[in-house]
Amino acid sequence: MVRSGVVEPVEVTDLVTDLQHLAARLDPDAIADADVGGVVADLGQAKRLVDGMVTAMARRTDTVTLAKATGTTQSQARQRHRTSTRLTDQPEVADAVRQGALSEAQVDAIADAVTAAPEAAGSLVTAASQQSAEDLRRTCRDTRANADPDPEATRQLHWRRRTCRSWRESDGEWKTFISGPADFGARFDAALRAAHDHRFRAARAEGRREDDGAYRFDALFDVLAAAGTTPGVDGDQAGDATTDGEAPASPPTGSGRGRQQKVIVTVDAAALRRGHALAGETCDIAGVGRVPVSAVLPLIPDAELAVVIRDGVDVANVTHLSRQATAHQRTALEARGYECEVPTCRSSHLLEIDHVAPWAETHRTVLDQLAWLCSAHHREKTRGGYRLTGPPGRRRWLDPDGRTIATDPDNRRRGHDDLTPQPDGCGRRQLTIDATLHRGIDAAVQTRRRLLALHGWRTTAGHDP
Incomplete structure (x- = not known):
């Protein structure tokens, strides 16, 4: 029987009891082969419905209680609490959550994008039913980036929040987390690309099959080993820190050297000359998405940068x-x-x-x-x-x-x-x-470096004063 009106707490308790009884009786091997797909689909729908109710309630509780109730970390609970709060201003997304149309990961990505682009709510909910999780994540990322009124401020925020943390799990396993501006991520990925492909090719030649993340892990340490035991700490890069030991207030202007692989930037020539992109203009890094022009300019001296621009x-x-x-x-x-x-x-x-x-x-x-x-x-x-x-x-x-x-x-x-x-x-x-613009940029870079050299400043590591 379908009930109407406000949900009473006892109804939720009854639902949990019914689910417990159902789970106790479920025998996967007793389900006919022809029915397995339908049962799994129904259970997936049930999970989305329950997750949606938890997300709807999340804003009414604290993150500690939420993390304990859902068996997640406090970081994950904070994300769910944030999404729950956002849904109060996103009725179209909230309706999809109540109908069990969105998974927890999908609603997190969509709610985040709709916060920046409210008009995209309907199209993103529709995209969730048509795209893979990875494609939806990219669509939401691009939607938010294209709606950003101040990409440079966003990049500065990501720079201030940059972090690289490591810790050990209870069994001794080492883990690390790193985040920062998207253009730095593009350079990080480019630096790993050759070693990554080498590891992948070697594994295939030996008949080994491992997760792609394992090859990236090995590639990272290959790059670090090639750079020396203390990569990135030398006289040429000492200028990245201030004299009192504090981190610089904004991203460094150099491109960094080391192991280079090509980074592809697509940018409108007018935006490059002006120093910032207007609405409708392009400034993207391949594999990353939209970035402010300020993220592109420091990369131009790098010989391994390819700039694809309009006109020419x-x-x-x-x-x-x-x-x-x-x-x-x-x-x-x-x-x-x-x-x-x-x-x-x-x-x-x-x-x-x-x-x-x-x-x-x-x-x-x-x-x-x-x-x-x-x-x-x-x-x-x-x-x-x-x-x-x-x-x-x-x-x-x-x-x-x-x-x-x-x-x-x-x-x-x-x-x-x-x-x-x-x-x-x-x-x-x-x-x-634009070949002409390339030549103009190259000439400007070379002139700047000659002037710096006359004053005794070093630029060999790509970090200009």
Whole structure:
């Protein structure tokens, strides 16, 4: 019987009792094979409903009590309390929570994004039913970043909250947590990339299969070992701290050296010249998302930075007869996202540039007909008869019989339309590389370094005064 009106505490107690009785009688092996999927789906719905009720109640209790009741950490309880409070001003999201349409992780991500972009509530709730957890997290991140009225202030906040903490669990296991501005994270990931791929390749050659995080762990210590026993502590970098030992008030302006891998930045030329991006302008780091222009400027002296900017050499419409992608096209591909473009695959290991339409048939190399494929999917496409179709961001993966196996969800990769040739007059900007601006920036950097050298200041570590 469906009851109406305000929920009484005794009803919640009765619900728990009924669930306890149901759990005690549940025998997974007694469920018919044909019914397993439905039972699991119903239990998932029940979990979301219960989690939603807990989230709704969270703002009425303290985090210590909440953490104890839910068996979570106080940090997780604080996050749930924060989400619960936000839902009071987000009726559309709150309704979805009450209906059991959102998991705890989904409602956390959506509520956070809707706080910055209230008008996106409906589209994000819909996206939750269509996108994977990772895709939804990216969509929410991009939604919030695009609605940020002051990206530089946000970056400064992330800088002030930067941290790297380590601790040991009760069994002696060592753990660490690190966070900071997104552009620093991009450089961190770039520094690990080569060692990461090396570890991955070595494991495959030996027939080992481990979690990707294990390879990143090994890669991190490979990089640290290559840099020495005390990486990052030398005379060139001593200027990062103030004379009284306190941390600098804002992010350092140098790019840092050490093991370099390319960091791809896509930015409108006008924004780069002006020093900040206006609404509708682009300033993104591949794999990170939107960042303030101030995060890009310190990276420009780095030889391993590729800046993809508006105005200049039109990459999107470059066509040539060679099988190999040009340097400009490769940079554009990297800006599009360095991961396998087969829907549902997010591998970023040992990627290969593939011609969507076989080069042997077309004898043309065009940007929107190039795609990143991991070695497994490249092998399936080349030798197994599988096919990849559709433009970037709207790919379809077909089996040898032409049946669709997977399709890109909406907005899997934001900004792909900017990286694809468009008809004249369609209103979308084309992806370009401004060679003239590059030369101007390079000249300015070299002039600045010569002036600094005349005054005896050192810049070898990338940390200019």
